[in-house]
Amino acid sequence: MQFQNAAFAAAFGTLSQLPEPECIEFAFIGRSNVGKSTLINQLVGRKSLARVSAVPGKTATINFYRVDAVYLVDLPGYGYAKTSKSEQERLRKLIAGYLQSDRDLRLVIQLLDMRHAPSKDDLQMINFLIDAEIPFIIIFTKADKLNKSERLQRIQAFAEEIPYADQIHTVCCSSQTKEGLSEVRAILSEIAEEQN
Numbered sequence: 001m002q003f004q005n006a007a008f009a010a011a012f013g014t015l016s017q018l019p020e021p022e023c024i025e026f027a028f029i030g031r032s033n034v035g036k037s038t039l040i041n042q043l044v045g046r047k048s049l050a051r052v053s054a055v056p057g058k059t060a061t062i063n064f065y066r067v068d069a070v071y072l073v074d075l076p077g078y079g080y081a082k083t084s085k086s087e088q089e090r091l092r093k094l095i096a097g098y099l100q101s102d103r104d105l106r107l108v109i110q111l112l113d114m115r116h117a118p119s120k121d122d123l124q125m126i127n128f129l130i131d132a133e134i135p136f137i138i139i140f141t142k143a144d145k146l147n148k149s150e151r152l153q154r155i156q157a158f159a160e161e162i163p164y165a166d167q168i169h170t171v172c173c174s175s176q177t178k179e180g181l182s183e184v185r186a187i188l189s190e191i192a193e194e195q196n
Contacts, residue, residue: 038109
């Protein structure tokens with residue numbers, strides 16, 4: 001995959017707007033402000049392809065970015081308490097609808113903030129992906145914010161906190177140090193090449 005060839009394709013605010021799938025898709029999901037848009041920007045080597053906001057809950061649409069014959073799909077963040085109940089419900093339906101629709105979804109990239117235990121919403125999403133048999137990996141973001149012993153403590157805690165943790169591929173990532181980016185690119189490229 002030539003990640004530097006990425007381009008914004010489209011944004012959709014309702015499921016009915018989603019076009020028929022035309023290529024394989026990798027979906028990025030996680031809590032508001034966990035770093036989905038930042039990770040996409042880092043993967044493609046661009047500062048502002050995916051809009052990043054200091055305000056959580058800004059991504060309220062499903063955003064598609066084209067890289068070669070693949071879509072990177074930035075899903076709205078979940079779990080932002082200051083979002084109205086009706087908007088939270090709309091986003092929940094939008095995310096669930098996308099994940100349950102008949103798309104060529106090859107991998108979900110579930111992001112978790114490495115500094116904190118998974119939230120109830122995170123665990124619901126992980127259980128949903130397991131139950132739906134949707135392939136996924138977990139990216140621990142903001143890894144640079146922890147020192148070595150704190151990081152080890154969190155990794156040991158995640159092993160207890162996350163269901164089937166020993167069977168899930170995980171990658172520690174940092175937008176500051178670029179840790180983990182080459183591994184994520186390699187995983188996505190390998191899956192994309194299986195299509196050719």
